[in-house]
Amino acid sequence: MFDWYKSSAAVERKTFWACFAGWALDALDVQMLGLIIPALTAVFALTKTEAGLISSLTLVASALGGWIAGSLSDRIGRVRTLQIAILWFSICTFLSGFAQDYTQFIALKTLQGFGFGGEWTAGSVLLSEVIAARNRGRAMSATQSAWSVGWGAAVLLYALAFSWLKPDIAWRAMLIAGLIPGLLVLYVRRHVPEPKRIASAPEAQAKLPLTAIFGPRTLRVTLIGGCVGLGAHGGFIVLSTWLPTFLRTERHLSVLHTSGYLAVLIFAFFCGYVSVGYLLDRFGRRPTIILFAFACTAMVVLYTLLPLTDHQMLAMGFPLGFFAAGIPGSMGALFSELYPSGIRGSGVGFCYNFGRIASAAFPVLVGKLAEGSTLGNAIGITAAVGYGIVALSVLLLPETRGRDLDTVTTAETTPPAELGPTSR
Structure with a gap:
């Protein structure tokens, strides 16, 4: 099932890991929201409707971000768009950890959604154009499996943060840690080339x-x-x-x-x-x-x-x-x-x-x-x-x-x- 990886060229492997890591880190940020909702509800005195609106606006923003990133990747390239998306959602997640009220938090999470949707689109197109056709289905579905890795990482981070810190501080610490995915941009810039473009x-x-x-x-x-x-x-x-x-x-x-x-x-x-x-x-x-x-x-x-x-x-x-x-x-x-x-x-x-x-x-x-x-x-x-x-x-x-x-x-x-x- 993983024989495709052994037969892949070096550039295919590096691109795969860049896209895999990007999607896993996306999942980490997204799944964190569901885990910290109870703490947010207590800190900001949210109603169930207000709590649900955070997820809804993030979802809509991620869809719009995917459209925008797709079009942008056709204009300026897949790799550059991927870098922009990763930095965008990392910075917005980081800043949301400092939100002082519900309005600030929902605004920052909505902005974060644009980067989340953009990362999937840019990374998906990038990998599809780099990987061998005979391996494309396995490579791209393996990249999707990174969602489970990010999901599991979010659960572990939640367990650590809420075990060692008070709830009103733990949720902020988790979101501030969301800046770490931005370091992936350094790997992408160094190891992932832009795929060949054709007319x-x-x-x-x-x-x-x-x-x-x-x-x-x-x-x-x-x-x-x-x-x-x-x-x-x-x-x-x-x-x-x-x-x-x-x-x-x-x-x-x-x-x-x-x-x-x-x-x-x-x-x-x-x-x-x-x-x-x-x-x-x-x-x-x-x-x-x-x-x-x-x-x-x-x-x-x-x-x-x-x-x-x-x-x-x-x-x-x-x-x-x-x-x-x-x-x-x-x-x-x-x-x-x-x-x-x-x-x-x-x-x-x-x-x-x-x-x-x-x-x-x-x-x-x-x-x-x-x-x-x-x-x-x-x-x-x-x-x-x-x-x-x-x-x-x-x-x-x-x-x-x-x-x-x-x-x-x-x-x-x-x-x-x-x-x-x-x-x-």
Whole structure:
């Protein structure tokens, strides 16, 4: 499964580790917010609505940041944009540790969101253009597994900070430590070169990159790719938002509060990210994503219909986390292979981040459906809709396994390259 790394060139390995570290540090900063919310609520006397607004605004800002960074990477380069994004979210996280009131904190966290979204887009496009085509799925999904590493690091940092410091100081110490990721820029500047740029389609050169993805040759895949992002983010946000509430309030399961359940989920996500890459490169993008979409739907149905005990839920947490990680782990490779070089950043940024914003409607839909039914049924129906959108949308896209990105001149008509030792 990791043989791709051994056969990779030095520049591929260095780029991989730069993107892996960037995504892990992103996860560290993002997951810290969820862990320190109780302390923030106490310090700033927040209502639940005010606390939730922090996450919502950060999410919207990260989506906008992804669009902007994608377009910027087409203009000034992938590496330079990646450096800007890393510095941006590191500095904003650091400054938020000194916030004196709720207004200052939410403003700084919103600004931090721009850098968070920009880092994923710039790093994803950069790695896709450097890694060999035959290894692209595994390398990019392995990069996504860094989220689990950052998540675990956030939990450890939380345990240390709140064990040694008072709560009203511990949360500030965690955020101030968020400046450390900025040191990654030094590694990127020294070891990661800008990938080779090639001329894009003539119509793309005549327009702004963000506008070009809606041109006649790219409009169809842009709209379909946006639907993939919508379904993937929608299904995931339903699970992360409502499933814990359902299991805690209607099933009265206490395991949700244990470190064991959290450890199982983190490990499951890591395994799901790594494994889906092998399947992407072995069987193709479309069948792998469809498989994971149906598996996610099946797991949600089982979770909401079966009378689970604490131990059963702990055991089933692994397959749920495994399959839930697979679809996000696939999107970087899929979206990067749909666009020519000159508008690739804009295309990837739009498809991924359109879903982030539009998926905000899914948790609301669950609440509306639950008014006339059970919460379990509402979760199952809404998650099935999200993952159904993913499966149907992917069927409408070309299979891009092994595609040589240097030969992509239009988003739809370029056939995938044959897999082989020289495919890049």
